[in-house]
Amino acid sequence: xxxxxEYPSLLETLIGELRRGALSLAVLSQLGQPEYGYSLxxxxxxxxxxxxxxTLYPLLRRLExxxxxxxxxxxxxxxxxxxxxxxxxxxRQALGDLTKEWQAISAALNSLLTGDKQ
Amino acid sequence: xxETLIDRYVQAVGRRLPGKTRADVQLELRTALLDAxxxxxxNPAAEHDQAGIITLLKEYGRxxxxxxxxxxxxxxxxxxxxxxxxxxLAISGGLITLIHLVGLMLVIGNTGFDFTVGDVIAxxxxxxxxxxxxxxxxFAVIDRTLPDLQIxxxxxxxxxxxxxxxxxxxxxxxxxxxxxxxxxxxxxxFTSLPWDxxxxxxxxxxxxxxxxxxxxxxxxxxxxxxxxDVIIQTAxxxxxRWTRFTRWATVLQSLAAVGLLGxxxxxxxxxxxxxxxxxxxxxxxxxxxxxxxxxxxALPPTSCASCCSPSPHRRRPSACPRWGNSRLCxxxxxxxxxxxxxxxxx
Numbered sequence: 134x135x136x137x138x139e140y141p142s143l144l145e146t147l148i149g150e151l152r153r154g155a156l157s158l159a160v161l162s163q164l165g166q167p168e169y170g171y172s173l174x175x176x177x178x179x180x181x182x183x184x185x186x187x188t189l190y191p192l193l194r195r196l197e198x199x200x201x202x203x204x205x206x207x208x209x210x211x212x213x214x215x216x217x218x219x220x221x222x223x224x225r226q227a228l229g230d231l232t233k234e235w236q237a238i239s240a241a242l243n244s245l246l247t248g249d250k251q
Numbered sequence: 252x253x254e255t256l257i258d259r260y261v262q263a264v265g266r267r268l269p270g271k272t273r274a275d276v277q278l279e280l281r282t283a284l285l286d287a288x289x290x291x292x293x294n295p296a297a298e299h300d301q302a303g304i305i306t307l308l309k310e311y312g313r314x315x316x317x318x319x320x321x322x323x324x325x326x327x328x329x330x331x332x333x334x335x336x337x338x339x340l341a342i343s344g345g346l347i348t349l350i351h352l353v354g355l356m357l358v359i360g361n362t363g364f365d366f367t368v369g370d371v372i373a374x375x376x377x378x379x380x381x382x383x384x385x386x387x388x389x390f391a392v393i394d395r396t397l398p399d400l401q402i403x404x405x406x407x408x409x410x411x412x413x414x415x416x417x418x419x420x421x422x423x424x425x426x427x428x429x430x431x432x433x434x435x436x437x438x439x440x441f442t443s444l445p446w447d448x449x450x451x452x453x454x455x456x457x458x459x460x461x462x463x464x465x466x467x468x469x470x471x472x473x474x475x476x477x478x479x480d481v482i483i484q485t486a487x488x489x490x491x492r493w494t495r496f497t498r499w500a501t502v503l504q505s506l507a508a509v510g511l512l513g514x515x516x517x518x519x520x521x522x523x524x525x526x527x528x529x530x531x532x533x534x535x536x537x538x539x540x541x542x543x544x545x546x547x548x549a550l551p552p553t554s555c556a557s558c559c560s561p562s563p564h565r566r567r568p569s570a571c572p573r574w575g576n577s578r579l580c581x582x583x584x585x586x587x588x589x590x591x592x593x594x595x596x597x
Contacts, residue, residue, distance in 0.1 A: 170279060170283050171282070171283045171286035171290075175290075185312075186283060186287075187312050187317050188320065190276075190279060190280065190283065190320075191321045194272075194276075212285075213285055213286070214282065215282055216282075
């Protein structure tokens, strides 16, 4: 049983767990066009999905290693080369499948939550 | 160019990453931090913007946590408890060393030095490994069985990040770890080798036996050199950089290794030197003749200790008048061996 003081920390953990599974989907959905890490973060944050840098950059690496993203370095400013990521053909397929899955889960959860309220 | 906190942060993250991805991740992280600073209107090099840069770095989190988030696998020790884990390892390592030294002095004082250096080092390494292993298991168990454990950590201050290292002082972690593992393995091999190697009797084994005897006599030095390298590599890993101590220690250790290698080579050359007044032949060894001064004591030079089988492919040396005279050996009830000892013709 968590105390009143411990509750915020518990809630933070639960929200983190809830969001974690959706992050890959969110990232894949935004990389139809090449984006570098920071611009992607801004883009996601603007749509209400703020991902900490410590999560986003490793996630991009992981998705690339899994073959769902492709990346390339572009040097516009010599002092600040940027790595641009975009979705790969395999990533597009995964995005389609994950979207379907997400919608099914979302519908089921909505139904459960609505039923709970009644 | 002025060293900035962002550079120091990127360096601190990089030193915890595997060499394969380090440069790539560091470059990307640096660009991201510079972008974020720019977005907030901060100049990383400006003195008056340091508070803002510190806030930004705190949002990114401790370097060890950031580096751990790039980890491909699950770490045994969670980054959150890593500082405590390292502290406990350092303290226990120091205590074990101290206890060992005191114990060693007491034993020597009471009973004298009636053990080998290899035994002492082997025992020390065994105790260190067992202790570190036990500590690691305890930390891993704590981490897994108490997932909600809230470890109070002092607030991280990016201003305490270590300064940028000159290129020459930067460690190659992969190389250092590889060398450490190799040297620990070598110490293990050296200390587990039998100190008294028993080979089959007979003159054909005498040369090998002689070489091995001389090499095993040098085993404590091999162990000491490897143990010294273990200490140097461990110090490098703990300090996270090359220091004056590790540089000098490496130079001395390398000189000692070269000296030992030279000594071993000298010993082998000495063994293979022709002995005055005698010659040894062996068809099993390359060349028509093989001499060894070290075997003088092993066999009486005038005896037909063994016989070489005559080989059409080998030159029959004039110095070996009894070459192939196996009948003589049989007559003297010597078993057939690969080395012939004879006194050369006057």
